[in-house]
Amino acid sequence: MSGSSVIMRAGCAIVVAAAALASPAAAEESVEGFSVSGAMRLRYEAIDGQARVGFNKSDDLVNLRTNVQAQYRKADIMVAVELYDSRVWGDRAGTPVSTNEVNALEPVQAYVTGTLRDLLGDGSKVTITAGRMMLNLGSRRLVAADDYRNTTNGYTGLKVDLSAAGGWKGSFIYTLPQIRSPDDLSDVRSAKVKLDKESFDLVLWGGQLSRAKVIGPATVELTYFHLGERDAPGRPTRDRSLDTFGGRVMLEPRPGQFDYEIEGFFQTGSVSISASPTAAHQRVAANFIHADAGFTFPGGWTPRLSIEYDRATGDKPGGKFGRFDTLFGMRRADLAPAGLYNALARTNIETVGVRFEAKPGQRIDWFAAYRPMWLAAREDSFSSTGVRDATGRSGDFAGHQLEGRIRYWFVPKRLQFEFDGVLLSKGRFLQDAPNATAGRWTRYASFNLLAIF
Template sequence: MRIELDVISRFLHRLPFRSRPWLGAPLALAAAMIFALPAHAEGPPPRPPKDKLFALSATLRARYEAIDGQARAHFNRSDELVSFRTILTADYRPDPQVHLVAELWDSRVYGGNRGTPVSTGEVNTLEPAQLFVGVTLPGALGKGSKIDLQAGRFLLALGSRRLVAADEYRNTTNSSTGVRADLATPGGWKATLVYVLPQQRLPNDLDSLLDNDVALDRERFDLVLWGGLVTRAKTIAGAMAEIGFVHFGERDAPGRPTRDRSLDTFSGRLIRDPAPQTWDFELEGIVQRGTVSASLATNAPTQDVRAWFVHGDLGYSFAGPWKPRLALEYDHASGDRPGGRYSRFDPLLGMRRADLAPGALYNAILRSNFISPGVRLEAVPSAKTDLMVSYRPFWLAAREDAFSSTGVQDSSGRSGSFAGHQLDTRLRYSLTPTIRLEADVVMLAKGRFLREAPNAPPGSWTRYVSINTMLLF
């Protein structure tokens, strides 16, 4: 293992980052964690049986990340950050059909400064992210049916997770307070209904975030999400069909001006899961309607929203010991064009890592104002290792709007529409059932737009790397 760490260290020192004051710390931390814990037999992480009365679990993730040639406007060109995420979970099951869950999240960062893109996506200290009661009602809708109910504060993911998710890569999570109902019938029909108040993470000022200050999050009726999904298994060509609707509404609150978004988002999806020596596919279309204020000003005019997003992929899983899967992908998220209506797609609370790229210090890509075909290769070299390589070129859907989440914009449209080429790689390795390692490397060759737009950061390349160690108890 010491040889592997030396190889990683030499590789990182060859990358063109200007300074590495934090590099030794995460590597030493990862090594200390690995050698301090006893080895375990191979296999999946131990899970408490569902009939156990009370169970405690914990996870700790330590991450080192660095970036050079930042693509986002107004931040340090080069940066490094160390982050820690600790999750403590208690699950109490007084009855097979009733369970109570309490979960504490502690997310912190070190090494940032006022030019580092630190937000509530990175810092949220000592926060009770989940505190809910769940009840299962078998046979409530007839023989073979089931209803699962949740009430309280909980993590929420819907469907493809492109609109509502608890992003795993990010250092903090999306939590909500409300109710959820999941219905299932023996005929393959399922439905999910939710009414929640999304968590407003606190503190949210930069100085408090850099100091890892503690403040309890809040939920209010000035930020509401409700809606649901209906799915049916094996509907077309063995694929699951899904239709969904989500309403997202916000209004100003004391000390919290907003764009007063009132968005109705309709979605439809077909997905056939990967299987050996079989074609798989996914197609999802999303339409967004509603209103939004033109700015944060209280007297800002209201604009009608007409936005949309589409995702498609077609893959094939080959036979062989590595189980390779090759897929062609396409994503298109509308951007805002001149003319009065607001046409920039809003990804709401969706995840991004699974489809697009890492967040954290990189965080240049989300589902707004881009067109991107792509090719992806996934493989499982061993029971303990998996890897992914993805290539995507990016264009702006509307050249007058800011590109994705970079904040880079040319309102004249004269800087063109090509943003660049992105190569994204990920390697994950389970050293033991309770110790998992992950390395992510992203290279972005900036296109004309990201080089020439008026507020584009200097440089032709963005280089990002992260090293993650996760412990499960």
């Protein structure tokens, strides 16, 4: 079946479903504590002048992600199951397709949640969740359920959320991150149904503690996560043992006021120099910082203008391993879309950005951002492109990126259109490095239709 035929059929199905569900009678209902909800997202994306190494210079792809969740709630107890089905069409040899795009009929969530009230004093609340779950913690730069990507991240284990008097909040986890299956590329391309795995060969634990109004009206947050990884049968790894410490200070945007956010992480531990079972270990010393400051103008559009700075270290010759590992963090909110573009990640990058965003009405919002980009370590590969010059002679300027997004609700809270576009003008490094891809320009666009039921 051709990609255009898939788009037409899936798009018609989404529109018809959303229209049928748009009436109040079709809104999500709950019968004796039981409810069902879900979403379908259809995406067509195309790229020309691919910046990443090893893939087609020009490509396009059709993505369809469907998720359905069933919940049962009684008093302070809730049981939930959520099924994700992520597939693509139109891929060919050289198309970057992996379990980031395909994960068929996967029960990403299957958990039970219980809430204890006044355990830590009047007004306190402790919520305990056990099972398979999705996580979005803090800024989502380390632990997240990626939303732009066609598949998401799942975690199996235990999560404890607490809130107490004085503005205290916390989230603490002990989880086994789900390793998406299947492993074989041909099985991925054919969307073979195979349950994702979790084991004690990959463990993530730690948490975040925050308090509101610590520095004036600003919130302060402290973070620690440990990632432990080791080889498993048929799955060689870099044997990562990473401790990531960090903190964040944040003042939320408000009309007519300045706002800011500063977050930094330091990463230590050890990692193997390759996935070989006999590879030597290397000590880790990496770091990341994000800072932004903005002003939200008063008025119906609530436009916000902000300046952003991001720096994640790369690996330099000799000494400790310096490439920052963002663990399971999202990238779309700070850097750029994933999908066929996927050129920017929170590693070996330094960039300053200017962003303007606005919401002209209840149905529409948009933003535009510009950023020049450099390598934090010129001997390492730039971000997630795979482009590298081990001699460092290609310089450290990666290029200029201009991106934008517009979203419009055809049917409020039921049917949404989204367009994402990126224009990358490659700098000296992305043109002159020994394995750089051909051409000066990278152009990327995606058209998305989301139906919620």
